[in-house]
Amino acid sequence: MYTSYLANTTKFPFGIDVDRADGTFIFDKNGTKYFDLIAGIAVSNLGHQHPYIIKQIKKQIDKHLHVMVFGEYSQDVQNKLAIELAGLMPDSLDCLYVVNSGTEANEAALKLAKRATKRTRIVSFKGAYHGSTHGSLSISGNEEKKGSFRPLLPDVFHLPFNDVDALDFIDKNVAGVILEPIQGDAGVRIPSREFMTKLRKICDDNCILLIMDEIQTGMGRTGKLFAFQHFDVVPDILTIGKAFGGGMPIGGLVTSQKLMSLFNNNPTLGHITTFGGHPACCAGALAYLEVLKQENIIENVETKGKLFEELIAHRSIVEIRRKGLFFAIEMKSKEIVQKVVEGCKDRGVLSFWFLSCPESFRIAPPLNISNSEIKESCKIINKVMDEVC
Numbered sequence: 001m002y003t004s005y006l007a008n009t010t011k012f013p014f015g016i017d018v019d020r021a022d023g024t025f026i027f028d029k030n031g032t033k034y035f036d037l038i039a040g041i042a043v044s045n046l047g048h049q050h051p052y053i054i055k056q057i058k059k060q061i062d063k064h065l066h067v068m069v070f071g072e073y074s075q076d077v078q079n080k081l082a083i084e085l086a087g088l089m090p091d092s093l094d095c096l097y098v099v100n101s102g103t104e105a106n107e108a109a110l111k112l113a114k115r116a117t118k119r120t121r122i123v124s125f126k127g128a129y130h131g132s133t134h135g136s137l138s139i140s141g142n143e144e145k146k147g148s149f150r151p152l153l154p155d156v157f158h159l160p161f162n163d164v165d166a167l168d169f170i171d172k173n174v175a176g177v178i179l180e181p182i183q184g185d186a187g188v189r190i191p192s193r194e195f196m197t198k199l200r201k202i203c204d205d206n207c208i209l210l211i212m213d214e215i216q217t218g219m220g221r222t223g224k225l226f227a228f229q230h231f232d233v234v235p236d237i238l239t240i241g242k243a244f245g246g247g248m249p250i251g252g253l254v255t256s257q258k259l260m261s262l263f264n265n266n267p268t269l270g271h272i273t274t275f276g277g278h279p280a281c282c283a284g285a286l287a288y289l290e291v292l293k294q295e296n297i298i299e300n301v302e303t304k305g306k307l308f309e310e311l312i313a314h315r316s317i318v319e320i321r322r323k324g325l326f327f328a329i330e331m332k333s334k335e336i337v338q339k340v341v342e343g344c345k346d347r348g349v350l351s352f353w354f355l356s357c358p359e360s361f362r363i364a365p366p367l368n369i370s371n372s373e374i375k376e377s378c379k380i381i382n383k384v385m386d387e388v389c
Contacts (some may be wrong), residue, residue, distance in 0.1 A: 045243035047366035060283035098277035101129025102215030102241025105251040113176030117260035127186030178211040187357030188328035196231040219243035223324030245290030311378035316389035327363035334358035343384035
């Protein structure tokens with residue numbers, strides 16, 4: 001199944017030999033059908049092969065693929081994407097820089113914070129996951145994943161997440177504060193409104209740029225287009241990726257025109273990317289945003305999340321942490337989680353684990369999953385829990 005010529009990221013891959021995917025399901029080469037309740041780790045938010053997204057990608061491919069590094073030519077699909085996204089944003093977030101992935105968006109955000117403030121200090125939070133490139137790894141919180149790659153970026157400080165008093169550390173020496181408004185890999189950790197409000201005020205008082213990483217929580221996953229909307233706090237810089245592309249690889253840095261213009265000078269080409277804004281990827285992203293509006297996807301996310309939570313009310317569960325269709329289901333041990341995840345896979349339901357929260361497993365299904373699919377998949381999960389626990 002796995003060729004020795006292809007790099008593996010672990011000695012124990014999840015091991016599905018994919019043939020095709022459609023809607024909520026993935027099919028292997030033996031014809032086995034799996035409920036995909038992880039959506040490629042919150043990427044396939046409209047399921048697989050949504051017909052409108054596929055149509056728009058094919059339409060763009062017939063026009064042109066890559067023609068030039070980002071920013072040098074005017075391309076209709078990039079312009080339309082920026083306009084569509086800006087129309088969904090607060091007024092202060094009116095400029096999109098399109099990149100290749102979420103981690104690249106975070107790298108650009110760190111650069112922009114330093115360029116704008118002429119400071120070097122970055123504050124992040126324990127438990128954070130922001131990506132695997134050097135800068136993104138530096139601001140992530142999992143030391144087990146970071147230790148082998150040190151030294152990383154200097155002048156980075158990690159504070160306890162959702163600790164209101166710890167925010168007093170942040171002062172005028174800080175260039176930027178970056179956080180996931182709801183931590184993902186830490187196991188769906190939801191901060192208090194008090195924490196988020198105080199953080200915004202401290203950043204305002206000290207001219208610090210507040211960066212919110214919505215790579216995993218954005219695009220409707222939590223029941224709003226972006227998780228920051230749950231707290232009535234707007235970031236200075238927003239980073240997006242994963243579901244943004246409708247299944248295509250893309251990331252984005254979103255901020256004000258004024259801040260983004262700083263990449264134009266001292267130095268010019270302050271951030272550059274060859275394939276950022278690839279037209280086929282932009283076509284997928286634009287189609288995704290259009291479908292969200294046309295099919296009223298987001299307004300049903302919380303209702304579906306509640307249905308999942310009601311149906312997976314198993315006696316063995318320690319805690320369910322959830323916002324919308326973004327779940328961490330905590331069990332008594334990581335060994336039980338391993339058995340549940342593997343048992344579900346054997347019975348045709350795909351869940352997954354968290355790197356930094358091994359005692360919980362992840363559910364993040366397509367946002368347009370049907371109620372009948374929720375009920376059927378939950379029966380299987382509960383049956384596995386009965387056997388394991």
